[in-house]
Amino acid sequence: SLSKIIVVSTLSSGSLIAYSEANTNNRNRGRVAHADAVASKKKKVVVLGTGWAAMTFLKNLNNCIYEVEVVSPRNFFLFTPLLPSVTCGKVEARSIVEPIRNIIRKKNIDVRYREAECTKIDPANNKIYCRATANTNSKRQEEFAINYDYLIIAVGAQVNTFNTPGVEGNCHFLKEIDDAQKIRRNVIDAFEKASLPNLTEEERKKILHFVVVGGGPTGVEFVAELHDFVNEDVVKLYPMVQNFVKITVLEATDHILNMFDKRITKFAEHKFGRDNIEVKLGSMVTKVTENEICTKAKGSDKTTSMPYGMVLWSTGIGPRPIVKDFMKQIGQGNRRALATDEWLRVEGVGNVYALGDCATINQRKVMEDITEIFKKADADNSGTLTLKEFQDISNDICERYPQMQLYLKSKPVRNIFGRPSQVKGKASKESIELRIEEFKSALSEVDTQLKNLPATAQVANQQGAYLAKCFNRMEECEINPEGPTRIGGTSRHRFRPFRYRHLGQFAPLGGEQTAAQLPGDWVSIGHSSQWLWYSIYASKQVSWRTRALVVSDWIRQFIFGRDTSGDT
Numbered sequence: 001s002l003s004k005i006i007v008v009s010t011l012s013s014g015s016l017i018a019y020s021e022a023n024t025n026n027r028n029r030g031r032v033a034h035a036d037a038v039a040s041k042k043k044k045v046v047v048l049g050t051g052w053a054a055m056t057f058l059k060n061l062n063n064c065i066y067e068v069e070v071v072s073p074r075n076f077f078l079f080t081p082l083l084p085s086v087t088c089g090k091v092e093a094r095s096i097v098e099p100i101r102n103i104i105r106k107k108n109i110d111v112r113y114r115e116a117e118c119t120k121i122d123p124a125n126n127k128i129y130c131r132a133t134a135n136t137n138s139k140r141q142e143e144f145a146i147n148y149d150y151l152i153i154a155v156g157a158q159v160n161t162f163n164t165p166g167v168e169g170n171c172h173f174l175k176e177i178d179d180a181q182k183i184r185r186n187v188i189d190a191f192e193k194a195s196l197p198n199l200t201e202e203e204r205k206k207i208l209h210f211v212v213v214g215g216g217p218t219g220v221e222f223v224a225e226l227h228d229f230v231n232e233d234v235v236k237l238y239p240m241v242q243n244f245v246k247i248t249v250l251e252a253t254d255h256i257l258n259m260f261d262k263r264i265t266k267f268a269e270h271k272f273g274r275d276n277i278e279v280k281l282g283s284m285v286t287k288v289t290e291n292e293i294c295t296k297a298k299g300s301d302k303t304t305s306m307p308y309g310m311v312l313w314s315t316g317i318g319p320r321p322i323v324k325d326f327m328k329q330i331g332q333g334n335r336r337a338l339a340t341d342e343w344l345r346v347e348g349v350g351n352v353y354a355l356g357d358c359a360t361i362n363q364r365k366v367m368e369d370i371t372e373i374f375k376k377a378d379a380d381n382s383g384t385l386t387l388k389e390f391q392d393i394s395n396d397i398c399e400r401y402p403q404m405q406l407y408l409k410s411k412p413v414r415n416i417f418g419r420p421s422q423v424k425g426k427a428s429k430e431s432i433e434l435r436i437e438e439f440k441s442a443l444s445e446v447d448t449q450l451k452n453l454p455a456t457a458q459v460a461n462q463q464g465a466y467l468a469k470c471f472n473r474m475e476e477c478e479i480n481p482e483g484p485t486r487i488g489g490t491s492r493h494r495f496r497p498f499r500y501r502h503l504g505q506f507a508p509l510g511g512e513q514t515a516a517q518l519p520g521d522w523v524s525i526g527h528s529s530q531w532l533w534y535s536i537y538a539s540k541q542v543s544w545r546t547r548a549l550v551v552s553d554w555i556r557q558f559i560f561g562r563d564t565s566g567d568t
């Protein structure tokens with residue numbers, strides 16, 4: 001006697017009500033079949049990656065209508081902001097990783113993890129192809145495909161060498177936990193090597209010449225760690241060689257820490273100067289050989305080269321091959337990252353989302369939309385608008401593009417609109433025309449600023465949480481959409497667009513001093529912000545386990561100094 005299963009799938013959103021009329025004699029079989037039927041009707045969400053974006057998405061997703069499959073070659077989440085601390089032994093590697101299975105086992109929804117790399121995305125057939133990380137010596141076991149209803153691409157980015165000869169092979173990178181461990185071993189090896197008896201002074205100097213290419217946050221933080229290590233531990237452990245240590249930073253632009261406030265940049269450059277860290281601005285690396293690094297000064301053709309012991313390359317990121325291939329398929333060939341709309345949907349592919357370092361919100365599209373809104377508001381096609389129309393537009397734009405609010409309040413735009421109290425009555429046609437022009441040029445200014453949503457954990461984290469919230473409320477918002485009205489239509493978008501809230505950023509500069517840049521132009525540099533740094537980074541840990549480990553590492557280092565055993 002077969003159990004009768006009736007699955008009723010209703011609502012446009014695809015939410016479902018499943019009803020099983022199990023035969024009383026065969027209750028168990030009925031239950032199993034029922035569960036299968038429900039499972040097969042669940043929406044399949046495939047998540048690529050276990051980094052910041054993917055982890056926050058998974059942590060926040062709690063709607064049972066989904067069945068989730070996570071694919072990533074890395075079976076743990078890595079707390080990247082503390083990666084530089086691992087390079088010199090301030091923090092242990094295992095303290096900043098959390099097994100992904102620890103995170104998903106706490107979920108009340110159906111989540112599976114596969115340790116594999118996605119090798120190809122086939123959007124036409126809603127399918128991805130994967131290759132297992134483990135070598136099983138069997139193609140059948142190693143390669144598999146997964147179908148999806150929704151695909152979430154959060155594969156991050158990779159180191160960019162800008163095709164500079166010799167970088168691959170001679171330089172260190174700092175992206176994954178292995179990189180940090182390798183650097184740590186190399187730093188300690190360098191001090192041991194330089195302490196051997198039969199070396200000339202020149203040779204010791206070469207071995208202990210540490211070069212960092214790229215004066216961004218990662219490079220600067222590594223320099224700060226290395227400098228502290230030399231000052232606090234090397235002086236005690238390797239006193240004979242401490243005077244041979246040299247640290248050089250090579251930066252192609254005019255300043256280090258470009259993305260920070262000028263006050264911070266200046267402070268950092270001064271501090272490094274006092275600390276005998278050589279910062280060479282405007283120097284481009286052209287080549288790295290086994291023994292030398294070649295640079296070219298900005299605006300000149302002369303190249304110089306210097307011997308080095310170790311080079312850290314941290315100049316920026318570029319797209320991974322899987323993302324490049326996907327971009328080519330969907331006609332985004334020459335972009336730096338996957339273009340999405342403000343709902344994080346990959347442009348032109350309805351059920352694929354991209355977030356974190358592998359994606360950017362396409363602001364050009366945003367600008368086109370705004371031009372559309374302008375045209376629509378100008379009902380009589382005169383090319384001008386009344387002030388009332390103007391205000392309506394600005395409200396509409398703010399609703400549609402919340403990021404604009406910030407800028408509409410900012411000074412240049414306020415000058416165009418005038419203060420709210422002044423905006424009343426009519427304005428002459430000419431003055432309004434002028435204002436439209438001013439408004440447009442202010443917007444294109446905003447456009448260039450918006451384009452550069454930074455590739456940070458902060459952005460990835462907020463995007464993951466945002467997307468999970470959308471997924472959690474998919475059915476609800478299908479019925480009661482809460483987004484802005486669609487351009488050229490009357491219906492509303494299901495969700496509000498993603499909005500980034502910048503919470504500030506830190507640049508640890510060594511010597512228990514940190515520069516903090518907080519919202520509202522607030523800059524603080526010194527020991528107090530170092531404590532803020534400690535407390536924020538402790539609170540941001542994904543689990544109590546890693547939090548405890550990190551804090552105890554800090555305490556251990558305060559009391560006993562860094563571990564220099566070199567093989568951990």
Ligand code: FAD
Binds near residue numbers: 050081082155
């Ligand atoms: P990631 O966190 O890089 O995750 C990508 C995931 O995708 C990984 O799990 C990876 O294994 C997986 N993956 C890769 N290829 C595939 C594939 N083919 N198929 C499936 N999965 C794949 N940001 C801050 O805001 N503050 C900081 O202090 C800070 N410090 C940093 C320090 C360092 C040393 C570094 C390297 C970065 C730092 N960042 C910081 C930046 C931050 O780490 C990134 O912006 C963030 O990790 C981006 O998150 P993501 O999820 O996009 O990518």
Ligand code: MG
Binds near residue numbers: 055
């Ligand atoms: Mg991720």
